[in-house]
Amino acid sequence: xxxxxxxxxxxxxxxxxxxxxxxxxxxxxxxxxxxxxxxxxxxxxxxxxxxxxxxxxxxxxxxxxxxxxxxxxxxxxxxxxxxxxxxxxxxxxxxxxxxxxxxxxxxxxxxxxxxxxxxxxxxxxxxxxxxxxxxxxxxxxxxxxxxxxxxxxxxxxxxxxxxxxxxxxxxxxxxxxxxxxxxxxxxxxxxxxxxxxxxxxxxxxxxxxxxxxxxxxxxxxxxxxxxxxxxxxxxxxxxxxxxxxxxxxxxxxxxxxxxxxxxxxxxxxxxxxxxxxxxxxxxxxxxxxxxxxxxxxxxx
Numbered sequence: 001x002x003x004x005x006x007x008x009x010x011x012x013x014x015x016x017x018x019x020x021x022x023x024x025x026x027x028x029x030x031x032x033x034x035x036x037x038x039x040x041x042x043x044x045x046x047x048x049x050x051x052x053x054x055x056x057x058x059x060x061x062x063x064x065x066x067x068x069x070x071x072x073x074x075x076x077x078x079x080x081x082x083x084x085x086x087x088x089x090x091x092x093x094x095x096x097x098x099x100x101x102x103x104x105x106x107x108x109x110x111x112x113x114x115x116x117x118x119x120x121x122x123x124x125x126x127x128x129x130x131x132x133x134x135x136x137x138x139x140x141x142x143x144x145x146x147x148x149x150x151x152x153x154x155x156x157x158x159x160x161x162x163x164x165x166x167x168x169x170x171x172x173x174x175x176x177x178x179x180x181x182x183x184x185x186x187x188x189x190x191x192x193x194x195x196x197x198x199x200x201x202x203x204x205x206x207x208x209x210x211x212x213x214x215x216x217x218x219x220x221x222x223x224x225x226x227x228x229x230x231x232x233x234x235x236x237x238x239x240x241x242x243x244x245x246x247x248x249x250x251x252x253x254x255x256x257x258x259x260x261x262x263x264x265x266x267x268x269x270x271x272x273x274x275x276x277x278x279x280x281x282x283x284x285x286x287x288x289x290x291x292x293x294x295x296x297x298x299x300x
Contacts, residue, residue: 151179184271
């Protein structure tokens with residue numbers, strides 16, 4: 001309503017990403033035509049302007065066209081400057097959202113009437129926005145925690161009702177898939193006589209693909225995870241150590257050792273489309289469900 005363009009930027013190791021933007025159509029359409037991808041989500045270069053936002057907390061510029069051009073690769077610098085200046089958004093103010101060491105966002109506002117004297121108002125707006133984001137994160141965390149507790153209660157109910165282990169595994173894995181967001185679930189049970197881990201349940205991958213992983217030697221990685229009794233998350237990499245898992249089609253994996261009264265009885269293996277960083281946040285839920293699965297295995 002004030003005639004300002006605005007954006008929320010996210011700091012990443014490789015650069016600064018445009019997490020959200022509201023700009024004149026001439027800018028968004030021109031950016032798409034020149035760069036070949038939309039403005040929102042674009043990862044630009046670190047530049048002096050962005051670094052000053054993180055070091056000083058806020059920064060103002062009289063030449064936003066120049067600063068925006070430095071955000072881009074050299075071949076796109078001049079077209080970007082022309083695009084910004086042509087839209088009349090020549091000045092800009094940016095403020096980091098939050099004072100915490102882990103703050104990774106800043107808000108940017110740009111227009112032709114901004115002045116350095118407007119920085120206190122922009123800082124106040126940023127403080128209000130940061131508080132709103134913190135509140136939203138807290139509510140989201142509580143909502144997610146409530147959903148996880150409901151899932152655990154349901155798994156506990158299923159464990160108490162189950163008379164057939166395979167039926168319990170099937171129902172519990174569906175609850176887990178919904179609550180944790182995993183696309184694949186496999187339960188390996190320790191066969192001490194054979195010296196290996198064998199499938200007791202699998203859901204997600206095609207049957208012909210899953211059949212390639214129906215057992216695992218205790219001398220291998222799954223055996224190590226079970227013996228070390230430490231949940232593990234890893235990113236899938238077709239050219240790395242997990243290349244053999246590529247046919248499963250997952251982006252990342254989590255393995256939880258199943259312990260019954262401190263005795264290893266198997267492994268809960270899950271596959272995700274999400275990156276490993278997100279999956280690590282779900283380890284508490286996976287481990288809690290794993291405790292019920294381990295108890296059911298021991299009881300059987």
